[in-house]
Amino acid sequence: MIEAQKKLVEKGIHLSQQRIAIMDYLLKHKTHPTAEDIYRDLSPSMPSLSRTTVYNTLKLFSDHEAVLVLNIDDRNARFDGYTHHHAHFMCSNCEQLYDVPIPDHQVAIARANPGLDGFRVRSVQIDYHGLCPRCCAEEVTLK
Amino acid sequence: MIEAQKKLVEKGIHLSQQRIAIMDYLLKHKTHPTAEDIYRDLSPSMPSLSRTTVYNTLKLFSDHEAVLVLNIDDRNARFDGYTHHHAHFMCSNCEQLYDVPIPDHQVAIARANPGLDGFRVRSVQIDYHGLCPRCCAEEVTLK
DNA sequence: GTGCTTGCAAATCGTTTGCAATAGC
DNA sequence: GCTATTGCAAACGATTTGCAAGCAC
Numbered sequence: 001m002i003e004a005q006k007k008l009v010e011k012g013i014h015l016s017q018q019r020i021a022i023m024d025y026l027l028k029h030k031t032h033p034t035a036e037d038i039y040r041d042l043s044p045s046m047p048s049l050s051r052t053t054v055y056n057t058l059k060l061f062s063d064h065e066a067v068l069v070l071n072i073d074d075r076n077a078r079f080d081g082y083t084h085h086h087a088h089f090m091c092s093n094c095e096q097l098y099d100v101p102i103p104d105h106q107v108a109i110a111r112a113n114p115g116l117d118g119f120r121v122r123s124v125q126i127d128y129h130g131l132c133p134r135c136c137a138e139e140v141t142l143k
Numbered sequence: 144m145i146e147a148q149k150k151l152v153e154k155g156i157h158l159s160q161q162r163i164a165i166m167d168y169l170l171k172h173k174t175h176p177t178a179e180d181i182y183r184d185l186s187p188s189m190p191s192l193s194r195t196t197v198y199n200t201l202k203l204f205s206d207h208e209a210v211l212v213l214n215i216d217d218r219n220a221r222f223d224g225y226t227h228h229h230a231h232f233m234c235s236n237c238e239q240l241y242d243v244p245i246p247d248h249q250v251a252i253a254r255a256n257p258g259l260d261g262f263r264v265r266s267v268q269i270d271y272h273g274l275c276p277r278c279c280a281e282e283v284t285l286k
Numbered sequence: 287g288t289g290c291t292t293g294c295a296a297a298t299c300g301t302t303t304g305c306a307a308t309a310g311c
Numbered sequence: 312g313c314t315a316t317t318g319c320a321a322a323c324g325a326t327t328t329g330c331a332a333g334c335a336c
Contacts, residue, residue, distance in 0.1 A: 014310080014311095014315070014318065017311090018316085018317075029274065036300080037300080048318075050318040051300095052301095052303090052317075052318055053316080055300095055301065056316085056317080057309085069217070071214040071215060071216075071217050071226070072268075073215050075300080076299090076301090076303090089259065089264075090263065090293095100218070100259045101256075102256065105251060109249060110269065113243060113244075113245065115230075115243045116243060118276035118279065119232055119274065119276060119279070120273045120274040120279050121271050121272075123271070123273070124269065125215075125269070126253065126267065126269050127214070127268040127270070128262070128264050128266070128267055128268075128269070129266045129268070132261040132262055141323070157335080159292085159335095160336090161291085161292075177325090179325080191292085191293075194294095194326090195292075196292055197327090198327075199292080199293095199327065218324090218325080219326090220325085220326090233305080265310040
């Protein structure tokens with residue numbers, strides 16, 4: 001059993017077939033899939049799987065901080081099984097979502113912002129919007 | 144006419160009663176309102192105003208970068224007429240949204256991230272989640 | 287009068303909920 | 312058997328779309 005799964009079991013979460021499949025999917029696909037992506041891709045090999053279960057499971061995982069929920073895309077929630085801190089870049093033209101590494105010290109600085117005195121910070125999300133290299137090359141004009 | 148309005152006119156945007164009212168609302172209410180908030184609050188004094196117009200106008204403004212669209216709240220889009228760079232903190236308990244000042248140099252650092260080589264960055268959004276001071280004081284446990 | 291703007295109603299679509307069937311201890 | 316989990320269908324709610332009426336130059 002892999003580490004991410006152990007963590008869930010420790011928290012008393014039963015690992016059903018469906019939950020294992022969804023966690024596996026998230027760990028193998030670093031594509032920031034939507035709930036629908038996961039449902040579509042897992043359905044063929046798990047015909048009984050329902051959207052409801054996908055949604056329930058993703059909510060369960062995110063409540064236990066086993067996955068990140070990204071709000072960078074205003075149309076659907078995106079899920080990320082890679083929980084180490086990093087930023088995201090969304091291309092305004094092709095809508096592709098990219099990982100952007102963030103130096104640890106920069107996260108530390110962001111968390112230590114004096115403007116946050118009195119707040120208890122649980123997570124910091126850094127989202128970039130703009131044009132990705134491919135769309136830049138095609139000289140696409142920003143919408 | 145105020146500066147924000149001048150900018151819109153320069154871009155060839157006609158300033159209708161509705162658009163002026165919505166821009167005014169955004170400049171006066173630093174509460175990160177949703178489209179529905181704006182509609183509800185303006186309706187009494189503009190009975191003919193429709194939700195569609197509120198949505199259309201907010202889209203028009205954000206396309207012209209006259210307002211910021213915040214994705215920090217996964218339920219609805221929040222709008223911010225204060226376009227100078229700053230971060231946002233959303234309380235996981237009371238769901239209140241706070242402005243967090245961000246030193247200019249920190250934004251500069253975020254934009255200069257070497258991981259962004261080749262990308263053309265249009266905007267950076269920094270979102271915090273956690274407990275706000277009031278909810279900390281009430282010793283609320285994080286969901 | 288031509289084109290932009292508005293606003294109603296209906297459609298869309300991601301997500302949630304109610305609830306009955308099922309599985310695991 | 313009891314509780315947690317699943318999955319269908321329906322509901323929900325924010326946002327978008329089609330389109331006809333109104334307004335501005």
